[in-house]
Amino acid sequence: MPPTSLFSWLGRVWAWIPAACVLLLLLFVSLLEVDAALGRIEAPGYPSATLGSLRLDATSQEAREDRRTAWCVWTETLPDETSPTRVQGTSADKGPADRVDECLKAFRNAGTAGRPFEPKTEGEQARQLIRVYVVLDLFFVALYTFLFLWAVRRLRSRLPRNPDNESIATNDPVAASLAIGSGWPVLGSLAGFLFVVELVEDCCQLALSRHGWTPDEVDRLGDVAGLASCAKWLLVALALVLLGLLTVRTRVLSTWGWPRYIGLIRLQAALAVVLLLLLTGFGMDQVQDALLALPDRVGTAVWTPVAALVFSLLLWRSVHRTALTADKAYKPVPQGYLALLAALAFVGGLYWLRLRAPAALLAFIVLLSALGGAAWRFGTQEGERGIDEALETATSRAEMIPEQDVRRAGLLSTARLLAALPLLALGVFAVRAAVATAVVGPHRPAAIALAFCGLACALVGVALPAGLEWAESKWSWAKPPTDQDRTSQPPTARDSKSQLYTVLAVFCVVFVGVSIYTLTDDYRWSLPAHAGPLAVLTFFLCVLLVLLNELQRWSERATPVAGFRLLGLRRTPVFSLLLVWFLLASSIDVQGNHPVRVTVDSTEAGPADLPDLTEQFDHWLDANCATAPAKGPLPLVVVAASGGGVRAAYWTAGVLDKLFPPTPITPAPDSGCEPTDGRAPVFAVSGISGGSLGAISWLARPRTNDPAHHRWVFGADHLSAPLAWMTYVDLPRSFIGFPGKDRAAVLEQSWEGRQQELKEDFYATWQRRGPYWHPLALLNGTSVESGCRVLTAPVRLGAFDRPVGPTSCARRPEDGTHGEKGGPTLIDVRGGFLCGRQDVRRSTAALLSARFPYVTPSGRLGTETCDSTVKKDARARAWLSVVDGGYVEGTGSLTAVDLFNELKPLVDCYNQVAGAAKCGQRRARTRKVELVLVQIDNGYSSVASETPPGRSGELFAPINGLVRAYGTKDANARQRAFGAFGCGNYLRLPNVRGPGAQAPLGWSLSNSAKENLDRQLKAMKDTRGGRLTLAGQRADARARCR
Incomplete structure (x- = not known):
């Protein structure tokens, strides 16, 4: 078939175009993800690179050096997991940086330019990624070339022609x-x-991507690829210019009828875009990991596509409900009813403060309507100015768009297209989430299955508009309302058209109701955790679509009251009123509905009687048998655990379990030492956000040997339950203000359901001293009122915050008394905002450090619940709002340094004692104590070098400087800790980036993400010992510092 005939035939067969465009989109996002996976292969001290980031000036020496470095990093960094003889860190292989350096030397050494490379690691993951990238790119090129030819030929046929219609107008x-x-x-x-x-x-x-190339051959292949890339982008630019000129000249966009009716379906379009944006993740990796987790559980694998299908059908039918349904117009709401509602809202506002917002809003409308001439009565409003014209306008809006209206066909086709978007977006983003993991793992089979399921889901989305069009022509329940339905008496035909819409709406409401019911009490099973976070959000959008669609339809049918007519409004602005209600309610109820859960100790000696730091130091010395004869110094370990949601909790607990396993240790009978466990060397853990949660879980866990404990606790879905409570309960509560637990309590209960010890009181752990040493938990939050650190800890470290208050942390040092010491800009929760026998659960203490923006609300602490004696104190009127500790810094090392400053005099005093008690010490030293910091980082921090940025333009210099300065807060804290503890006593245990699945910043982990962290935990070893130990890590640190 000639090309012209082929394209003429394809022009008549339009069905293939959507499928081809979706396939092109799938190939494009897959290429981006595979290329991004190559960029996550890094070697210390060398820049990372992707195939798309290499220089286009192929003939320059800089471009050649970039290609050499990229090739060496890709092929020499990662060990070959299929070959156990090639392992990083052996005596013959010092690490990826050295291997990359040797590879680059081979390019520069003329004597080795003709010898084939003999890589030590094979770089099989990078080679596999390159091969997959090439295969996908070949399909992508063939498809977009074909679509380009078809589009040009179609546009060419629209060019102006001569009267004979046979040739282009000359x-x-x-x-x-x-x-x-x-x-x-x-x-x-x-x-x-x-x-x-x-x-x-x-x-x-x-x-x-093959083996056996010499440096010269690698250079030549890179040069040819670079020249081809330059030519490619030049030709692509020419093709785009040609398409643009043809589009403008033929005015093809002006033939679209969307501007005539898009206003009628603005709600459906907006919510469809919201779902699309949610699936993109807004730059966050939690959504992508949630998609990757779809095959992990049957519930999420079933409920997520079901929710997307329900949303698709609701989008389709809600358009019919909005513009293609005939309804009766309403007269204005009588003035008396408005005044009565305002009075009832005001009375309710005496108990629920947020009800004062609708009371004020309704009162304003009543007064405005009075100015507009509304009568003060409960009956009809005949005789009001402008009511007849307004009622006539409302009646015309309540009518359906007739069949002869040109907008009707466009609305029907647009409704079907909107219905395709949820399934299409779910499929595309599922493929994006799966493709890199499907190539390099971990859990490749599940990722491959997800990629194929995503492709099938996208194709179903493509076919859905055609299926709905067929259904509209065959089945009565799917047919859009007609002019005959509008006049049918009784309206049975009209009612049957809305049955599907009603059934789907009821189904969504039932899902929401069951979700709330299973989360109301501390159930072991909940529907949101079973369905998954994506299904929870999608069902919320379904309910929101129905609710807002009915409100919008009511505003179209209802005649506006006199006050709105006075302002020139033709309909009741329901969406604007909802927004004003929300803003007013937030302004009126400044305390909010998110108090921190507080418990009360029923024993006589409540947690107010906590030991000071000196007593804790003495207890630690006893637990570590400091007076027993032994060789070498005794390390006093302070742990700093970085934030990062459940990823940080999983990594922190896993590292601590491996480095300090909580198994019992029985001392020798004649040693005089106390029984203890593997956690004894740790004096304190300073945590931020998820690091605090991982630390408190490790501190609270039983004294058993269970290496998979962290996987049981944090491998569950802790996101769906608080997400459901946020959307189904807390969002309506923000309008009304009814009491009850919030999503923060739901999240805490989710943790407690996996580890019962987290239900126990936090401060009581140290108040009641037992036979074992309990490392101190220093959990860092941030004060909303002052921006200072908020410390939940059994000891006091604050310096300039007496008396304690929400802003006292910002007091100047010179205002303090002589000899004041401790951590500046730090607020003590126990000293200022808990009183008497009050305590908080361990889960609550952890969440005070881990309150993510909006996912978990700020927690309000105050003394309004104290007894009458304490209320006489001035501090009883204080209250504090706490958010995530990462607002100040995300490493936990800032408070670790504050603790160092407080401990160092005690340690120095103890170390100076030689056979007699001095400096207030009650024992003789036999072993020297050394302060050691273990920094646990989990954020996949990059080890690649960065390209020096050029000078910022003066216009954006202040903004860029502010952003860069904020980005250095974690580095500043780490460097301060490094300087305090010293090079040989600073141990950093991070996870590292890789091309496969990466654990997200959020509250749920896919099996692939968990496996990635577990593999890194398993590979974490000392250089010489073959396993992870404190002594081995200290020896490695001292070796690096020489």
Whole structure:
């Protein structure tokens, strides 16, 4: 078949276009993800690179150096997991940086330029990624070239023609020029050259993924690929210019009828876009990991596509409900009813403060309507100014769009297209989440299955509009309302058209109701955790769509009251009123509905009697048998655990379990030492956000040998339950203000359901001293009122915050008394905002450090619940709002340094004692104590070097400086800790980036993410010992510091 005939046939067969465009989109996002996975392969001290980031100036030496470095990093960094003989960290292989350095030397050494490379690691993951990238790119090139040819031929047929309709108009020079440019000689040459250069580039990249190349051959292949890439982008630019000119000249966009009716479906379009944006993740990796977790559980694998399908059908039918349904217009709400509602809202506001907002709003409308001439009565409003005209306008809006209206066909087709978007978006983003993991793992089979399921879901989305169009022509429940339905008496035909809409709405409401019911009490099973976070959000959008759609339909049918008519409004502005209600309610109820859960100790000696730091130091010395004869110094370990949600909790608990396992240790019978466990060397853990949660879980866990304990506790879905409570309960509560637990309590109960010890009181752990040593928990939050650190800890470290208050932490040092010491800008929770025998649960203490923005609300602490004696104190009127500790800094090392400053005099005093008690010490030293910091980081911090940025323009210099300065807060805290503890006593245990699945910042982990962290935990070893120990890590640190 000739090309012209082929495209003419395809022009008549439009069904293939959506599928081809979706396939092109899938290939594009897959290419981006595979390329991004290559960029996550890093070697210390060398820049990371992707295939798309390499320089286009292929002939320059800088571009050649970039390609060499990228090739060496890709092929020499990661060990070959299939070959156990190639392992990083052996005596013959010092690490990835050295291997990359040797690889680059081979390029520069003329004597080795002709010798084939002998890589020590094979770089199989990078090679596999490059091969997959090339295969995907070949399909992508073939498809977009074909679509480009088809689009140009279609646009060319729309160019102005001569009266004979056989040739392009010769009197139009622009059309004539475009006809020449879009003719087969020029168009075929452009497409052919474009395909050839893409093929050359892909062939060179595929060749570079093979073994046995010499440095010279690698350079030549890189040069050819670079030249082909330059030519490719030049040809792509020409193709885009040609498409743009044809589009403008043919005015094809002006033929679309969307501007005539898009206002009628603005709600459906907005919520569809909201779902699309949610699935993109807004730059966060939690959504992508939630998609990757779909095959992990049957519930999420079933409920997520079901929720997307329900949302699709509701989008479709809600358009019919909005514009294609005939309803009766309403008269204005009588003035008396408005005044009565305002009075009832005001009375309710005496108990629920947020009800004062609708009371004030309704009162304003009543007064405005009075100015507009409304009568003070409960009956009809005949005789009011402008009511007849307004009622006539409302009646016309309540009518359906008739069949002869040109907008009707456009609305029906747009409704079907909107219905395709949820399934299409779910499929595309599922493929994006799965593709890199499907190539390099971990859990490749599940990722491959997800990729195919995502492809199927996207294709179902493509086919859905055609299926709905067929259903509209065959089945009565799917047919849109007609003019005959509008006049049917009784309206049985009209009612049958809304049955599907009603059934779907009821189904969504039932899902929401069951979700709330299973979360109301501390149930072991909940529907949101079973369905997954994506299903929870999608069902929320379904309910929101129905609710707002009915409100919008009511505003179209209802005649506005006199007050709105006075302002010139033709309909009741329900959405604006809701927004004003929300803003007013938030302003009126400044204390909010998110108090921190507080417990009361029923024993006589409540947690107010806590030991001071000196007593805790003495207890630690006893637990570590400091007076027993032994060789070497005794390390006093302070742990700093970085934030990062459940990823940080999982990593922190896993590292601590491996380095300090909580198994019992029985001392020798004649040693005189106390029984203890493997946690004894740790004096305190300073945690931020998820690091605090991991630390408190490790501190609270039983004294048993269970290496998988962290996986049981934090491997569960802790996101869906608080997300459901936030959308189903807390969001309506923000309008009304009814009492009850909030999503923070739901999250705490989710943790407690996996580890019962987290229900126990926090401060009581140290108030009641037992036979074992309990490391101190220093959990860091942030004060909303002052921006200072908020410390939940059994000891007091604050310096300039007496008396304690929400802003006292900012007091100047010179205002303190002589000899004041401790951590500045730090608020003590126990000393200022808990009183008497009050305590908090361990889960609550952890969440005070881990309150993410909006996912968990700020926690309000105050003394309004204290007894009458304490209320006489001035501090009883104080209250504090606490958010995530990462607002100040995300490493936990700032408070660790504050603790160091308090401990160092005690340690120095103890170390100076030689056979007699001095400095207040009650024992003789036999072993020297050394302060050691273990920094646990979990954020996949990059080890690659960064390209020096150019000078910022003066216009954006202040903004760039502010952003860069904020970005250094964690580095500043780490460097301060490094300087305090010293190089040999600073141990950093981070996780590292890799091309496969990465654990997200959030509250749920996929199996692939958990496996990634577990593999890194398993691979974490000392250089010489073959396992992870404190002594081995200290020896490695001292070796690096020489």
